[in-house]
Amino acid sequence: MNNSNYSDPNDGESNIQGALSAVANTQDKKAFELLFNHFSPKVRAFGLQRFGQEAQALELVQETMLLVWRKASLFNADKGKASTWIYTLMRNLCFDMLRKKQIQKEDPVSDDLWPFLEEEQTTEDDHLLSRHLLTHIESLPLQQKQVVEALYIQELNQQEVARLLSIPLGTVKSRLRLALAKLKAILEIEHD
Template sequence: MNKLNTISENDENDSIQKALCDVANHQDKKAFEILFKHFSPKIRAFGLQRFRQEAQALELVQETMLLVWRKATLFNAEKGKATTWIYTIMRNHCFDMLRKKMTQKEDQVSDDLWPMLEDEEVIEEDHLLSRNLIAHINSLPKPQRDVVEALYIKELSQPEVASLLKIPLGTVKSRLRLALSKLKTTLEVDHD
C-alpha cells in the first residue's frame, strides 16, 4: 500500500513539475489549468483557515496563481519541488495580505480618532494636537503614551519607535492599537 502511495505521489509531483515547466517555457494555458485545478482547493482551504472569509480566501487563490503564472520562469527544479515553490508563493502572499489587513485596521482606528478633533482649538500649528487630545494622551499608561507621542508628536516611524524604546515592532503596534482604541472611546464620550 505504501509503495502505491509513493508511486502515485511521485507521478503527481512529476506531472505538477512538468506543468509548471510548460507554463514557464511555453506559457502553456492547459498546463496552467492543471496547476490551477490541483492547487486552488488547497490554497482556498489554507486561506479560509487564516482569514475565515471566503472572499479573502479566493483572493489568495487568485493572487497566488497569478504570481505562479508570472513567475514560473523563476522556478528551478534543482532547488526543490514545484509544490514547495508554489506553496512558498502562497504563504508569502498570505503574509502580505495579513500585514495589509493589520495596517488597515490601525489606519482605520487612527482615521476615526483624528476627525473628532477638527472643531477644537489647535496648538503648535499642528491640527492633530488639541488641548483635549494632549490631556487624554497624558492619561494613557506610560508605555502606550510613549508610543503615541513618538509616532504622532515626534513623527517617528514604527520601526524607529521600536528602536528608540528598545521594544519589538509587534509591541509598538499592540501598544498603538490599545492607545488609539482608548483615545477613541474617551474622545467619543467627550464629544457627546
C-alpha cells in the first residue's frame, strides 16, 4: 500500500480518488477497506431513508461496495469526483432495488374478490360459479375484460399482459383494479 497516493478518505476527495485508483489498479484491499469504512455508513443511511428496513439498507451497502470493488477501473476522474461516482452507483442500485420491490408486489385488490369464490364450494359448484363469473367478466368494458381474461384465464403475469396488449404496466394495474372492483360489487350484491 502506497500511502503517498491516499490515506483516510475522510481527509478529502483526492484521498478518495487515490484509494479508488489503488483498488482499480492493484485491487488494494486496504484501500478498499478505507473506502468501505468511509462510504458504508452513508450508503446505509440513504438505504434506511428509501426502504425503511435495515436488511434492505445493508443489502444496498453490500451491493454498492461490491460494485465499487468490481468497477473501480471504470472510474474516470476527468468526468467527475470519485465520491460522486460511488454515490451514483448507490443511487442507481437503489432505484433498481425499488423497481424490483415494486414488481414483486402483488396487486392486493384481486385478493378481495376471491373470498366470495372460495366459500365451501363443491367441485360441481365451482364449475357453476366459474361459468357464472365468466358471464360477469363478459359484462366488463373491453379493455378491462382483456386484462382480467389474460391474468386469470390465460394465467399470464402483469408484465406479460402489458407486453401482450402493448400497454404500460401501470395501465394493466389500473384496468385490473377497476375490473375487480366492478366484479366484487356484482358478487356482493348477488351474495346478499
